[in-house]
Amino acid sequence: MGKVILDVRELSTKYVTRFGESVYAVDRVSLKVEEGKSLGIAGESGCGKSTLALSLMGYYFAPLHYISGDIIIDGVNISKMHPDEVRRKILGKEIAYIPQAAMNALNPTLKIINFIEDVIHAHDPKVPKKQIYEMARQRFEELGLPAEVLQKYPVELSGGMKQRTVIATSVILSPKVLIADEPSSALDVTSQKMVIKMLRDMMERGLVKAMIFITHELPLLYNVTDDIMVMYAGQIVEQGTAQQVVFDPLHPYSKGLMGSIIVPESGVRDVKLTAIPGAPPNLKRPPQGCRFADRCKYVQAECRVQSIYMREAANNRAYRCIYPEEQLRKVYENEG
Numbered sequence: 001m002g003k004v005i006l007d008v009r010e011l012s013t014k015y016v017t018r019f020g021e022s023v024y025a026v027d028r029v030s031l032k033v034e035e036g037k038s039l040g041i042a043g044e045s046g047c048g049k050s051t052l053a054l055s056l057m058g059y060y061f062a063p064l065h066y067i068s069g070d071i072i073i074d075g076v077n078i079s080k081m082h083p084d085e086v087r088r089k090i091l092g093k094e095i096a097y098i099p100q101a102a103m104n105a106l107n108p109t110l111k112i113i114n115f116i117e118d119v120i121h122a123h124d125p126k127v128p129k130k131q132i133y134e135m136a137r138q139r140f141e142e143l144g145l146p147a148e149v150l151q152k153y154p155v156e157l158s159g160g161m162k163q164r165t166v167i168a169t170s171v172i173l174s175p176k177v178l179i180a181d182e183p184s185s186a187l188d189v190t191s192q193k194m195v196i197k198m199l200r201d202m203m204e205r206g207l208v209k210a211m212i213f214i215t216h217e218l219p220l221l222y223n224v225t226d227d228i229m230v231m232y233a234g235q236i237v238e239q240g241t242a243q244q245v246v247f248d249p250l251h252p253y254s255k256g257l258m259g260s261i262i263v264p265e266s267g268v269r270d271v272k273l274t275a276i277p278g279a280p281p282n283l284k285r286p287p288q289g290c291r292f293a294d295r296c297k298y299v300q301a302e303c304r305v306q307s308i309y310m311r312e313a314a315n316n317r318a319y320r321c322i323y324p325e326e327q328l329r330k331v332y333e334n335e336g
């Protein structure tokens, strides 16, 4: 096993609504990402992917609240740091986040270089502008973006270029971990490919040491990340290599999602994570037993009465189900 860059242990966070209700969006999530590796997180809308991404940065402000667990980045536990310290020392430097529709982060009234100055000055107001320009120019060129972009206003750039600009900006301070939340979903296919290529380049050149890629589109994950975790109703329900999870899923939810995939590339292309009838449980009052029980074809009475934990399977994988691996495989086999 390589050096672990991101080590998350039993992390739980919640939203508290203005009516004082708690929404348990991230429930005891554990994950590890080693140096040079990428992890994909997949799940349907509302399962907690974005909340997990935000939670991983350790930067909590209302309505998002930390409950428990540890976030260890390259040996440093950031989970109990004060938000000011996280903002100054961690964000952008240790861990960076590319939000959904990141290109909207650009301020239309600022040239790109001025936007970058603002980003860097939020961490350290003393960095001279000349130095920022030099850092930005170098990073843009490394990532195949022309330095002229720095002198442009957002309106002068295409959607794809804006997105790549924000991505390049997010790694100016060489963060150890980069979290990309649906970074290409709003783009046309060509721009999507360029964004994915850029993320890969960043990993290959060591500009970031570990990456988390969040999406509901499985084909993207299969082609981009080494490992995949499937999330359902605030919990991880399956974890393995991209190959294992896509082509040999164990959890009935992943199985349902991937069931129709036959051929890589063309076969996976159009599969969306919405194929299973029913809806996830309300995260204000998650059920005591298996959260997938209401939608599971193989549900038994005991699934609903006890907490279901992740269980280990062969080849370093894990899934959250009462069925042992052999039994689950038999059930699937009998179905044909």
Ligand SMILES: Nc1ncnc2c1ncn2[C@@H]1O[C@H](COP(=O)(O)OP(=O)(O)OP(=O)(O)O)[C@@H](O)[C@H]1O
Pocket: 015, 016, 017, 023, 025, 043, 044, 045, 046, 047, 048, 049, 050, 051, 052, 063, 216, 283
């Ligand atoms: N500000 C908020 N206040 C209260 N509940 C919230 C808030 N933001 C999200 N939630 C709830 O938290 C849960 C997880 O939402 P989250 O946005 O993390 O899911 P997601 O998997 O990222 O979905 P999507 O793919 O649509 O972005 C959902 O039940 C959502 O309704």
